[in-house]
Amino acid sequence: MMLRVLVTLAILLASWSAYAQEPVIPYTGDGGTSRPVVWAPVFKAGITNSAVNVIASGPRELGLAVCDNVNGTAWTYVQVFDSLAANVTVGTTLPKAVIPLAPALATTMSLDAAGLSFRTAISVAATTTPAGSSAPATNTINCTFGVN
Numbered sequence: 001m002m003l004r005v006l007v008t009l010a011i012l013l014a015s016w017s018a019y020a021q022e023p024v025i026p027y028t029g030d031g032g033t034s035r036p037v038v039w040a041p042v043f044k045a046g047i048t049n050s051a052v053n054v055i056a057s058g059p060r061e062l063g064l065a066v067c068d069n070v071n072g073t074a075w076t077y078v079q080v081f082d083s084l085a086a087n088v089t090v091g092t093t094l095p096k097a098v099i100p101l102a103p104a105l106a107t108t109m110s111l112d113a114a115g116l117s118f119r120t121a122i123s124v125a126a127t128t129t130p131a132g133s134s135a136p137a138t139n140t141i142n143c144t145f146g147v148n
Helices: 002-018
Strands: 040-047 052-055 060-068 076-081 097-101 106-110 116-118 122-127 141-147
Touching: 040 052, 040 122, 052 141, 060 076, 060 097, 076 141, 097 106, 122 141
Parallel strands: none
Antiparallel strands: 040 141, 052 122, 060 106, 060 116, 060 141, 076 097, 076 122
16 A cells, blocks of 8 residues: 555656656646646655644745544544744644545545635645544655645
């Protein structure tokens, strides 16, 4: 299972770096009359219930998340915040988005074809419930985020 996830992430990262000048997600939302969105990969390893910055400045867009949940029997939730990690109180601060991760699987989620906008920063935390503060059973949630 872990090998499959690592191969998937390796292929995804290779495609991102190989096409750095080309769009990763070629969606414009207007029939192709404007420039496509280019998503740059940002990898975060060991995400737990302490918020960490993905991008510490704004405005930014988050369009894609590829996450690996090694918790064999438990769902895990990656909470995504429009705030610096230092200003997030996990379990109290309302997340802008929540990415559900099924047990023992890698999950790829497109948050919005044009990107979910963040004004301040993008930070994340992993918990056992969508708005909770408890750490996952295994503190090894790894994600690659596509940001613009």
